Amino acid sequence: MSKLYITGQNRLSGSVCVQGAKNSALPILAATVLTKGESVLYHCPDLTDVEASMCILRWLGCRASRDSDTVTVRCDGVSRNDIPDELMRKTRGSLAFLGAVLAASGKVRITLPGGCQIGQRPIDLHLKSLRRLGAVIRERHGWLECRAPHGLKGADIALPFPSVGATEAVMLAACTASGTTVLTNAAREPEITDLADFLNRCGAKIDGAGESELVIEGVGELRGCDHAIIPDRIAAATLITCAAVTGSDITLKGVIHSHLAGILPPFEDAGCRFTAHKNELRVSAPQRLRSMKIVRTMPYPGFPTDAQAPLLAAAATADGTTVMIENIFENRYRHVSELTRMGADIKTEGKFALVEGVPRLYGASVEAADLRGAAALAAAGLCAEGKTELCGVQYLDRGYERFEQVLTELGADIVRV
Ligand code: EPZ
Numbered sequence: 001m002s003k004l005y006i007t008g009q010n011r012l013s014g015s016v017c018v019q020g021a022k023n024s025a026l027p028i029l030a031a032t033v034l035t036k037g038e039s040v041l042y043h044c045p046d047l048t049d050v051e052a053s054m055c056i057l058r059w060l061g062c063r064a065s066r067d068s069d070t071v072t073v074r075c076d077g078v079s080r081n082d083i084p085d086e087l088m089r090k091t092r093g094s095l096a097f098l099g100a101v102l103a104a105s106g107k108v109r110i111t112l113p114g115g116c117q118i119g120q121r122p123i124d125l126h127l128k129s130l131r132r133l134g135a136v137i138r139e140r141h142g143w144l145e146c147r148a149p150h151g152l153k154g155a156d157i158a159l160p161f162p163s164v165g166a167t168e169a170v171m172l173a174a175c176t177a178s179g180t181t182v183l184t185n186a187a188r189e190p191e192i193t194d195l196a197d198f199l200n201r202c203g204a205k206i207d208g209a210g211e212s213e214l215v216i217e218g219v220g221e222l223r224g225c226d227h228a229i230i231p232d233r234i235a236a237a238t239l240i241t242c243a244a245v246t247g248s249d250i251t252l253k254g255v256i257h258s259h260l261a262g263i264l265p266p267f268e269d270a271g272c273r274f275t276a277h278k279n280e281l282r283v284s285a286p287q288r289l290r291s292m293k294i295v296r297t298m299p300y301p302g303f304p305t306d307a308q309a310p311l312l313a314a315a316a317t318a319d320g321t322t323v324m325i326e327n328i329f330e331n332r333y334r335h336v337s338e339l340t341r342m343g344a345d346i347k348t349e350g351k352f353a354l355v356e357g358v359p360r361l362y363g364a365s366v367e368a369a370d371l372r373g374a375a376a377l378a379a380a381g382l383c384a385e386g387k388t389e390l391c392g393v394q395y396l397d398r399g400y401e402r403f404e405q406v407l408t409e410l411g412a413d414i415v416r417v
Contacts, residue, residue, distance in 0.1 A: 004390040004404055006381030007413040008363060012248035014410050015280075018236045018255055019401040020045040020069065020229035024191040026093030027168045028198045029053040030100045032073040032224065033060060034176060035202050039224035044071040045232065045401045048394070052090035056083055056097055075224070082109040085142075089114035091398065095123060095165055098146065099173035102135060107147040116370035116395070119329040125159060125166035132157045133173050133181065154179030154218055162187040162212070162299045168195060170216070175204040177218040186214045189300040190259045194230045201225040233259040234306040235400060238375045240264075240283050241310035242407060244272050245317065245383035249284040250410055257281065262301045266292040266311055270318055291320030291357055297328050309335045309376035315355040316344035317383055324353040335373030338366040342380050342388070360385050368392030371399045378403070382412055 020043035030053065032039050044050060046069065054064040054071065061079030065072050081101050088094045092115025101108040115121060127137050130146065132155045137146045154177050159166055167187040174181035186192070188210050196209030202222040207215045231254050243250045244267055257276050264274055271286040292315055297305040305328035315322035316339055326332050333348045340346060341364045345356040363386030368374030374395040381388030393416060396403045404414045 001391065002393045002416050004378060004393050005415050005417060006363070006378060006388045006390065008382055008384040008386065008388065010246065010382070010411050010413050012243055012246050012250050012407070012410040012412060015251035015253055016239060016406055016410060017253045018231040018239070021191055021194065021232040022047055022049055022399050023164070024194040024229050025050050026053055026091070027096040027172070027191070027195045028227065028229065029057060029071070029073065030093070030096035031172055031195065031199055032057065032075050033062065033078050033097070033100045033104045034172065035222040035224040036076055037224035038072060038074045040226045041071045041073070042226070042228040043069055044229050045069070047397065047399060047401060049091040049093055049398045052087065053093055056087050056094060059083065059087060060101065073224070078105050081105040081107050085111040088112065091115055092121065092165070095126065096168055096172060098126060098144070099130060099169040102130065102146050102148060103152055103173045103176050106151070109143060109145050111142050112144070118332040118334070118370055123165070125161070125163045126169045129157050129159070129166055129170045130173055133170070133177055135173070152177035154181040154216070156182045157184070159183070159185040161185070164189050164192065167192055167214070171195060171199065171206060171214065174216040174218065175199050175206060176220070176222065179218055181216040181218070183214040183216070184212065186212055187299060188212060190230055190233065190256070198225070198227045201227060230259070231255055233263065234304060234372070236260060236281070237263045237304070237307040238310050238379070238400070240267055240272070241314050241379045242382055242412070243283045244270065244285045244289060244314045245379050247285050247287045249282070251280055251282045253280050255279055255281045262303050263307055266295045266303065269293060270314065289314060289318035291315065291318045291322045294323045294325070296325040299328070305329055305332065306372050308332060309372040310379055312336070312346065312353060312355060313339060313376040313380040315357065316346065316380065317359070317361055318357040320357050322355040322357070324355065326351045326353070334369040335376045338368070338373070338377055339380055341366055342384055344380070362386055363388040365389040366391070368395045371395045375400065378414070382407070382414070
């Protein structure tokens, strides 16, 4: 297993282009099974999670290839509708194929998806929604066997929680169903809007993306299209964290400012200054951060749960006390024990984390347990005194493109061994 060796306390400088959004690319890749013809996806990040979805597309009989950051997919219907365990287990994004393949072929057989162990991650909302659309779903020996004996029909669906994945499942299953689907309490994340933009460009009729109510009018056929994936707001938040913890002044290129509106306030409270110019964002961090007081993760447009771990790393050396409230996932503090090994003073109890800022962290050998926790530990290593050995680099590769190269280009001392 490869490791990252980080020697801390280098100041960062310069500018960096933000990668394409992982959580937009994954459902859009699944959506291509609904289309006939070729789709060209620009700004598609080169990640192991994206590669996993491309492997599933090939398994299903589609062609998927990459040329730099452009992925081309050619689908003319699926030649099979089962997805084996070793492909499903690689990422949570594989779950998007459930609704897509069911809609494309009338049946699908998958095992339960993989993904970061940040909670139990049930799929009850996915299954309940698909059943509302006419799916017959049986769970046997870890397999989900889904059929639509009378085809999928539009329905009114209300989510008890604005689940991102369940919203995507409904969009993928309903856009070629017969009749109209109204989804209330839909997720409003930018990745939902990007998926709707892709599907509508393929000929779907989805209204209301980005709002709490989606109206999806079923259409006959979808044809592949060209689409540019939106920038990854969580990758942007991670870069902002790296600048914040090293007292740096860097510029992010290719951002969509409105997507970051819920992310910047805690960093501003901590003393970071932001200057927006066209699609660029300059972040200037103070020598030492102030505490962020209270931060709670919420569905979009609130502060995103995926930025919680990096922000906690920043709070660890801030001057004062920060209270984090993780409202989305029930086990998303696995990075805390490792931050403590670096000298952080953080106590967690259920959804709460109490951070007492310390003057500095110290390099240590730490182990990541999930994607965003790995990013938090790397950020901590950038500001720690001495050398940090980070194990679990495979988690970083799931969601961050060229992680150590990007940071090295900004002046960090970080190597992969
Ligand atoms: C997506 O996960 C993202 N993953 C996650 O990013 C992100 O943290 C999450 O949305 C919230 O924004 C992808 O897009 C591939 P949810 P998802 O359904 O769809 C519960 C990352 O680091 N729930 O909005 O799984 C669930 O347990 C990853 O990039 C049910 O109870 O998120 C959680 O507590 C991590 N039943 C809450 O809802 C269900 O059927 C939010 O889950 C589905 C979800």
